[in-house]
Amino acid sequence: MYENTVPFKIHSDYTPTGDQPQAIEGLIEGLNAGMRGQTLLGVTGSGKTFTMANIIEKTQRPTLVIAPNKTLAAQLAAEFKAFFPENAVEFFVSYYDYYQPEAYIASTDTYIEKDCDINDEIDRMRHSATSALLERRDVIVVASVSCIYGLGDPSDYKDLMINLRQGMICSRDAVIRKLIDLQYVRNDFEITRGAFRVKGDTLDIFPPSSEELLTRVTFFGDEIEKITEVHYISGKVMWNRNYAVIFPASHYATTKEKLDRALVTIEEELEERLAELREQGKLIEAYRLEQKTRYDLEMLSETGFVKGIENYSRHLTRRKPGEPPYTLMDFMPDDYLLMIDESHVTVPQIGAMYN
Known part of the structure; x- marks a missing residue:
């Protein structure tokens, strides 16, 4: 782990x-001295970002920077990338371009399914951030307040990743089965992020964190003969690799053991809730809930994924009712620095969203 790490070094005149x-x-x-909180005051243009960059360089610690909105987060990310071109500066904000929560109108027996439009590029950057945190220490993540929203279990995300090395004894079919467990989808015609394709002894994987490079694994029998990174359109070989780390295609990927247990606890909670609704005479609501949840259970059982899987994250991560979900902060190492930009705006936002 941390094979790609290079020291933080500011590049500036x-x-x-x-x-x-x-x-x-x-x-x-x-x-x-172990102080939990400190405040840096300065007017606009006084070089606060440059000051914080110097602190990162001197402490050599992974850093999470929280900004009050996407615009300021993007601006900070650009500034930190200019200061640290050799290091991993990542961007983590909400990936929804449009979001409509699910709803049920009992008076008309109308169920409105959750609908959303996910920005593919922002989703890629979110995956890039979490994978970078597990691969290297020289990481700066610039995030909006959405970083306190729930993600999957970081231990599952780490345990499920696939390590591939040149010369490793591992069959092509075994890797394919692991990719399916990581919620990758096979598509031999038009490969997209989170998918893979197979052509003879060649396996192409398009990680969700990659912008335009596929990880191509070439097998000779049950041995990995070669690992390369190729352009997903031209097929041109860009890099030769000795190893590759493949992270899950979803932040909610989990182990089969946890999934099987989640199916049981979801069923148990469903029965409790149905009994409550029927006791209150809400038979239509009970019918709708049972119909929707049993469909989701079937999808989870068959594919390991369902639209709106975040609704079941408590069961998938084995948390008790009322326990906070895992967030981006749980992906950060124990010694990370937290910097809050425009704290007079950001801290109240975090408090409001947390509550």
Whole structure:
């Protein structure tokens, strides 16, 4: 793990001036003393981002930067990428372009299914952020307040990943079965992110975090002969690799053991809720709930995935009622730095969304 890590190093023609050296020294002293919170004050244009970049360079710790909205998050990400071109600067914001929650109107017996439009590029960047956090330490994640929203269990995300190395004894079919467990979809005609295709002894995988490169694994019998990264359109070989790490196609991927247990606990909760509704005389609501949930259970049992799987995340991650969900923060290492931009706006937002 952490084979791709390189030290944080600022690339800039500027050096700290004015009050910046004093601020950097004071903040680092506070970190070393174990202070949980510190505030950096400065007017617009005073170089606060550059000051924080220097703290990251001096501490060499993975960092989560939270901004109050997508626009400021994108601006900060661009600035940090300019300061740290050799390191992983990732972007993690809500991937919904449109979202309509599910609803039921009992008076007209109308069920409105949840509908949403997911931005594919932002989804790619979210996967890039979580996979980078498990592959290297030189990571800066710039996020909006949506980073406190639920994700899957990071331990499952890590345990399910596939490590492939040149010369490894592993059959093509075994890798395919693992990819299906990771919720990849086979498509031998038009490959997209989160899919794979098979042509003879060649297996092409399009990771959800990749922008335009496929991971091509070539087998000779039951041995991995070669691993390359190729352009998904032209097929041109861009890189030769000694190894590849394949992460799940969904943040909600889980082990078969946990999935089987989740099916049982979902069924148990369904029966409890149906009994409550029937006791209250809400027979139509009970019928609709049973119809929807049993369909979801069947889909989970057959495919391991269902639209709206986040509704069952508590069962999939074995959490008790009322327990907080796993979030991006659970993917961060224990010693990470948390920086909150425009904290007078962001902190109240976090509090409001948390509650």
